[in-house]
Amino acid sequence: MRISADGIVVRYSGSARPALNDVSIEVPSGSLYAVLGPNGSGKSSLMRGLLGLHPVQRGHVSIDGRPTTEWSRRELARAVGAVTQSEQISFPLTTRELVAMGRYPYLGSLEREGAQDREAIRAALAACDLTELAEREVTTLSGGEFQRARLARALAQEPRALVLDEPTASLDVGHEMTILELLRESADSGITVLLITHGLDMAARFADHMLLLSQGVVAAAGTPSDVVREDTLRAVYGWPLAVHEDPATGAPRVTPLGSR
Amino acid sequence: MSRWTLGGGLLLATLASVLLGVRFGSVALSTAEVFGALGGGGDPVVRDIVVRLRLPRVLLGVFVGGGLAIAGATFQALLRNPLAEPYILGISGGASVGAVLVLAFGWMSAGSWALPLAAFAGAIFAIFLVFRVATATGRAMDVRVLLLAGVVVAAFFSACIAFILSVSPARTVQSAVLWIMGSLSGATWRSVTLTAAYTMPAVLLLMSLARPLNLLSIGEETAHHLGADVERVKRIALLVAALITASGVAVAGVIGFVGLVVPHAVRLLVGSDHRALLPLSFLAGSAFLTLADLGARLALAPVEIPIGVLTAFIGVPFFLVLLRRSLATP
Numbered sequence: 001m002r003i004s005a006d007g008i009v010v011r012y013s014g015s016a017r018p019a020l021n022d023v024s025i026e027v028p029s030g031s032l033y034a035v036l037g038p039n040g041s042g043k044s045s046l047m048r049g050l051l052g053l054h055p056v057q058r059g060h061v062s063i064d065g066r067p068t069t070e071w072s073r074r075e076l077a078r079a080v081g082a083v084t085q086s087e088q089i090s091f092p093l094t095t096r097e098l099v100a101m102g103r104y105p106y107l108g109s110l111e112r113e114g115a116q117d118r119e120a121i122r123a124a125l126a127a128c129d130l131t132e133l134a135e136r137e138v139t140t141l142s143g144g145e146f147q148r149a150r151l152a153r154a155l156a157q158e159p160r161a162l163v164l165d166e167p168t169a170s171l172d173v174g175h176e177m178t179i180l181e182l183l184r185e186s187a188d189s190g191i192t193v194l195l196i197t198h199g200l201d202m203a204a205r206f207a208d209h210m211l212l213l214s215q216g217v218v219a220a221a222g223t224p225s226d227v228v229r230e231d232t233l234r235a236v237y238g239w240p241l242a243v244h245e246d247p248a249t250g251a252p253r254v255t256p257l258g259s260r
Numbered sequence: 261m262s263r264w265t266l267g268g269g270l271l272l273a274t275l276a277s278v279l280l281g282v283r284f285g286s287v288a289l290s291t292a293e294v295f296g297a298l299g300g301g302g303d304p305v306v307r308d309i310v311v312r313l314r315l316p317r318v319l320l321g322v323f324v325g326g327g328l329a330i331a332g333a334t335f336q337a338l339l340r341n342p343l344a345e346p347y348i349l350g351i352s353g354g355a356s357v358g359a360v361l362v363l364a365f366g367w368m369s370a371g372s373w374a375l376p377l378a379a380f381a382g383a384i385f386a387i388f389l390v391f392r393v394a395t396a397t398g399r400a401m402d403v404r405v406l407l408l409a410g411v412v413v414a415a416f417f418s419a420c421i422a423f424i425l426s427v428s429p430a431r432t433v434q435s436a437v438l439w440i441m442g443s444l445s446g447a448t449w450r451s452v453t454l455t456a457a458y459t460m461p462a463v464l465l466l467m468s469l470a471r472p473l474n475l476l477s478i479g480e481e482t483a484h485h486l487g488a489d490v491e492r493v494k495r496i497a498l499l500v501a502a503l504i505t506a507s508g509v510a511v512a513g514v515i516g517f518v519g520l521v522v523p524h525a526v527r528l529l530v531g532s533d534h535r536a537l538l539p540l541s542f543l544a545g546s547a548f549l550t551l552a553d554l555g556a557r558l559a560l561a562p563v564e565i566p567i568g569v570l571t572a573f574i575g576v577p578f579f580l581v582l583l584r585r586s587l588a589t590p
Contacts, residue, residue: 091477091527092531101478
């Protein structure tokens with residue numbers, strides 16, 4: 001499933017500068033595509049614009065060649081699983097109930113879960129290693145378990161694309177790797193993955209393509225070695241840094257230097 | 261607990277509370293006398309008590325209690341906050357201003373729909389005010405800001421009512437004051453059918469929105485990504501819950517905290533799936549208010565405690581415990 005945006009402008013009312021200004025992105029089917037950039041560079045706005053949560057003022061957004069605006073909400077939810085940055089659960093809810101919400105776009109308002117729905121939920125729980133935690137209250141899960149549960153909910157949508165906003169933020173390295181390997185496997189199995197992240201090293205290591213945003217415009221795009229370059233990153237992040245090849249993975253690796 | 265077990269239990273509890281409500285009062289009746297009167301036989305005085313006085317009162321409790329509980333559960337899902345409740349959000353206050361205006365100006369003669377309609381307009385105005393105040397501080401809807409907005413708006417409506425009553429004739433004041441404290445004593449078959457006609461379709465409509473409400477209760481953006489038509493569901497559910505609140509206020513005055521206590525208890529027993537939570541809250545609310553009304557009639561008999569006072573005595577400590585807990589886990 002291909003996701004593309006062509007010259008989009010996203011503006012929030014009351015802010016002088018547009019959140020996104022003339023941004024284009026082309027996420028090929030079955031690839032892992034990472035979007036990076038400093039805080040406030042427009043990463044989450046790009047996600048909202050691509051998924052029709054916020055209207056684009058100019059430019060075009062399309063999924064599989066069809067404008068996003070022509071997709072119904074349900075159709076889109078069956079095709080694209082999206083995980084936002086954060087979510088706060090105020091009511092008692094089990095992990096399984098949370099994951100089962102991923103079946104929403106497949107069920108009528110009075111329809112009950114069928115065999116196919118239950119199988120999708122089971123598979124999603126298993127893929128995220130949550131089978132044991134299915135009956136636990138989500139409020140008792142650790143940060144890593146909760147993120148995995150949210151990812152499992154997106155997988156239960158049986159999507160052809162995943163869009164994730166910082167899914168590994170605040171996770172320790174073990175949980176971070178679990179999720180990134182899962183995303184890599186998903187991409188290899190043909191699911192398009194669009195990953196918004198702050199992790200330059202991990203993105204350079206796992207992604208096929210990268211896009212670097214800076215103040216709402218594209219600063220660089222291409223393969224990890226095209227984007228992860230000293231001069232580009234210095235300019236975008238405003239901080240001196242060095243880029244080396246990681247001897248263990250062969251991917252480019254970023255070392256921030258001291259400010260003096 | 262299984263939702264079916266609880267549903268069956270609550271149905272029995274509601275029926276039992278209806279029977280108790282009809283049996284007990286200033287004159288205690290036997291079960292045989294009650295059924296005899298319902299069958300159209302027995303002592304005409306007993307028949308009068310059962311059919312004209314107690315049965316409408318008890319049934320009004322069923323519809324108003326159930327309606328307030330399901331409206332509370334809906335507001336909680338929409339605001340993602342277990343503390344939301346028509347009374348605390350100032351929505352009951354808004355509805356009562358509308359109703360007091362109708363009483364004060366004698367617009368009752370315009371028709372039986374005048375009071376519920378004015379109450380509904382007041383409820384919608386209250387929602388609008390609370391949300392404007394609560395969202396003015398930023399995009400995020402903070403629990404504390406929302407509660408404060410509710411308190412302030414409710415205070416404003418209290419002042420409005422005080423003002424209207426201060427310039428009204430004494431007769432209006434007397435009937436209005438009793439009614440502001442909440443009471444089922446004005447029940448007639450007419451008010452029962454009116455409330456049922458507003459409440460039951462609204463309850464069914466809310467139940468048909470149970471699945472999207474599940475999604476909304478975990479977050480609007482997430483609900484959107486899972487395929488829910490967020491704006492439409494929000495708009496319909498808010499209006500319908502306000503309508504239920506308003507129809508309750510129009511016939512029974514302001515009865516607080518039912519929408520807080522009941523859904524919370526049901527959630528503890530069966531979890532937060534609105535497909536179970538909404539109908540079970542309705543049943544539990546019916547039983548709760550019917551029994552509370554019985555308590556209000558019997559506790560200091562022959563003096564009757566306004567039922568809104570009784571529900572506040574139960575609800576306020578409950579609210580404080582919940583508030584403490586929700587502020588402890590930010």
